[in-house]
Amino acid sequence: MRKALTLLAIMCLPFLLPAQDLLDLLEQESPDFTDYTEATFKGSRIINGHSIETRKKGALEFIIAHRFGRLNSGSYELYGLDQANVRFGLEYAAHDRLTLGVGRSSFEKTFDGFVKYKLMRQSKGTISFPFSSTLFMSSTVKTLKDYDPEDKPDFSARMVHTAQLLVARKFGSRLSLQLAPTWIHRNIVQADEDPHDHWSMGLAGRFKISQRLALNLEYHYQLDPLETLETYNSLAVGVDIETGGHVFQLHLTNSRAMIEKGFISETTGDFFEGDIHFGFNITRTFQLGGG
Numbered sequence: 001m002r003k004a005l006t007l008l009a010i011m012c013l014p015f016l017l018p019a020q021d022l023l024d025l026l027e028q029e030s031p032d033f034t035d036y037t038e039a040t041f042k043g044s045r046i047i048n049g050h051s052i053e054t055r056k057k058g059a060l061e062f063i064i065a066h067r068f069g070r071l072n073s074g075s076y077e078l079y080g081l082d083q084a085n086v087r088f089g090l091e092y093a094a095h096d097r098l099t100l101g102v103g104r105s106s107f108e109k110t111f112d113g114f115v116k117y118k119l120m121r122q123s124k125g126t127i128s129f130p131f132s133s134t135l136f137m138s139s140t141v142k143t144l145k146d147y148d149p150e151d152k153p154d155f156s157a158r159m160v161h162t163a164q165l166l167v168a169r170k171f172g173s174r175l176s177l178q179l180a181p182t183w184i185h186r187n188i189v190q191a192d193e194d195p196h197d198h199w200s201m202g203l204a205g206r207f208k209i210s211q212r213l214a215l216n217l218e219y220h221y222q223l224d225p226l227e228t229l230e231t232y233n234s235l236a237v238g239v240d241i242e243t244g245g246h247v248f249q250l251h252l253t254n255s256r257a258m259i260e261k262g263f264i265s266e267t268t269g270d271f272f273e274g275d276i277h278f279g280f281n282i283t284r285t286f287q288l289g290g291g
Helices: 002-032 075-080 260-265
Strands: 034-036 059-070 084-095 098-105 110-120 123-125 132-142 159-171 175-186 197-210 213-222 234-243 246-253 277-287
Touching: 059 075, 159 260, 175 260, 197 260, 213 246, 213 260
Parallel strands: none
Antiparallel strands: 034 123, 059 084, 059 277, 084 098, 098 110, 110 132, 132 159, 159 175, 175 197, 197 213, 213 234, 234 246, 246 277
8 A cells, every 4th residue: 555655656746846836936926926007107207297207227318308489479480489498308217216317408597406216106916006106306506697796696595496296097008197296495585475385286197099109288286376476387288209219299388497396386378378389308218237
């Protein structure tokens, strides 16, 4: 009887070993049965504002953002094409979740720098979470010499700071939505009635039309607008066009500025009165390693 059992065990051994190996593999893999949502938005920008997206470690993005003048400026200004604002930016992914960026805008000759960190990722499976969130913080300094030379403001007086919590969810393969509660702080204001702290809520969406084409919408509602400047809420519509390593974004917006403190709190055009700027963003990504 013992010999028969031994023989049976030897005969079953080739079948038991692969099965056991598979079970061990499944046990090792089971904590990683988590499907993290990718490409909630195509680029690091939706239109004017940032998306939740951060790049893989080692990625360097070069961004050219361009805004022409107002379409209702007439034929003499070639419907805004004779006027232009531009921003050049470099963004580096120091980690899969951490992006550092710098930029220079021709609008008010502004320099900006930012830090962007992905806090949570939308996922399903062993680890399930309903949305992604990213913390964005930036500081800007205006260098335009629009002041009396004898009354030059100090460096701190020309600075504005911004913090955003970007929260987004991807609904299926086509639709993505994002909320962006925003705080903007001005060290110095033009008049006492203007708030130093400015709060707003951003709403943005993306609808994927095809593999390389998507429609975008972005809106920022000011909760406490400036008192000494007539401003409007920033509104923008546009399309993403992907061509290999480039992403082209074409859009229409009532905002001239391409940094948060500008388009959120200093937009002076009324979109529905025709104060619309045609613009585009061009993004080129280089992988420097570590991805």
